[in-house]
Amino acid sequence: MSIIETRALAKTYGRIQAVRGIDLNIEKGEIFGLLGPNGAGKTTTIGMLCTIVRPSSGSASIAGHDVVREPAEVRRNVGIVFQDPTLDTILTGRENLKLHALLYGVPSDIREKRIKELLELVDLKTRAEDITRTYSGGMRRRLELARGLLHRPAVLFLDEPTLGLDPQTRARIWDYIRKMAQKEQTTVVLTTHYMEEAEQVCDRVGIIDHGRIIALGSPEDLKESMGGYMVIIRMKEAPLDRIRALPYVSEATQNDDIVEITMKEAHLHLPDLLLNIRNVECVETRAPTLNDVFIKLTGRDIREEEIEDSGGWVESVARYRQRGH
């Protein structure tokens, strides 16, 4: 049995369908990424899985416990790191962990040991007695990761764990997430709209758009499904039809004077391609990314949808509404 199973899981807010039927099986020990733009339904989906949001229809279970019928059991089995920081900034790092341990009923004989272990894991041992108000953004996130794992949950949910952090800190947070998932043997389900970062961390990803999963698989498989390498050419008056007719070209699209071509074995066929077209100003070849997969599937760039401020799921829905869906 999968550690997480959902069947036609859906959530409607009034007339807005935030999540429109998700079927998903996530296996024990996986790092699974839910990717998609803001308002796609990622946070609502996670909210339903951790019993914060009540599903409108469909079902979901975690470690065999139904999220609607056995919410207390589900809560005991999951750790959550929210999009927005939820540390108690008037307490020290250690006190935050102690509060959490008490709330989750971690037995007193192992409480101190467990807190110590996790503080070491996230390298906060020396700052444990400081009030968390004095922590940097990255440190706060690390403490939240530790807090989420304190009660040894079967599944750790991370909602945009790197949002609002600078690139260097983001890379470190991903390192911690990988390390912790391995050491604690926890299943991790995360959401992010940083596609490049998800590629490096996730065993499997589901791309979600307008409340539906539109692609599911390992990052490698999804990128392979693009049908080859990406060749990006800057040129005026591209002979798009001629390019498309070439046998090794899977797809070609044009955006102003940029032509994006997906082709098999680019290293063999590139000279031939260039012979077929003239006025080339600049050529770049690269492996496809998950973002390319997203563009192919939705016709939009995920980054165009990026919204600077972060927000909880309520705000996500509000944004969703504003965008007229």
Added chain:
Amino acid sequence: MDYGRFRKECLGVYAVWWREIKVFQREKSRVVSSIVQPLMWLFLFGNAMGASLDVNGVNYRDYIYPGILSMSVLFGSVFFGLYIVWDRKLDVLKAVLVAPVSRISIFLGKVLGGCTDVTLQVLILFLFSFLFSSINPLGIPLALLILFITSVAMVSMGLAIGSFLESLEGFQVISTFVVFPLFFLSGALFPVDDRLPGWLQELVKLNPLTYTVDGVRGALLGVNTFPLYVDLGVITVFAVLMILVGSALFSRMK
């Protein structure tokens, strides 16, 4: 409910209470101001009015001492409860609310936390009681009990209101339309007797805080309008009611 589950709920109540105590220890300036304000009422207002006024043969400053204790409990408790709005705004509560602990336990932890805060403040105010010659120190335990029950009621009421307030702007409204009327209509600053206009008498008798003030005044000064069992009965019923309403609203809070 089996024993293991019950133990976990108790741990949950303890966890929330423990957090409130930590906050209380760190917010020293808040504690200091909550002590200084009633002292100003007693020594500035009380002495000034007391210079020309006795009530039922008791010096005015001594007469309002029970009223000012009740006022401290009222203000401290309601505002502690309303503070939940701020907790929600800062998302501090979010991580607590997703824990496998029932909302009622979280509510009770908050109530106990608030009562502990307020009771400690009251104890500090009792340290000054030797300056008031009319106060009978033997009445302090009973006064403390009455004030504690009142605090349970008022923290619950604050949490109940705070659980549906959307923003901090609501603070001012609650302060003006709930907290101050409860204070002014409680007899904290005046005796409740036939000298009051009839309509005012009726309003005062509807106010649960009146019975707190009266009970404490009876315990400390031996001056009271209602019998003790009425005072204790009214505030206990009011406290139970507020716990029921508060925990129901708190459970429904988003």
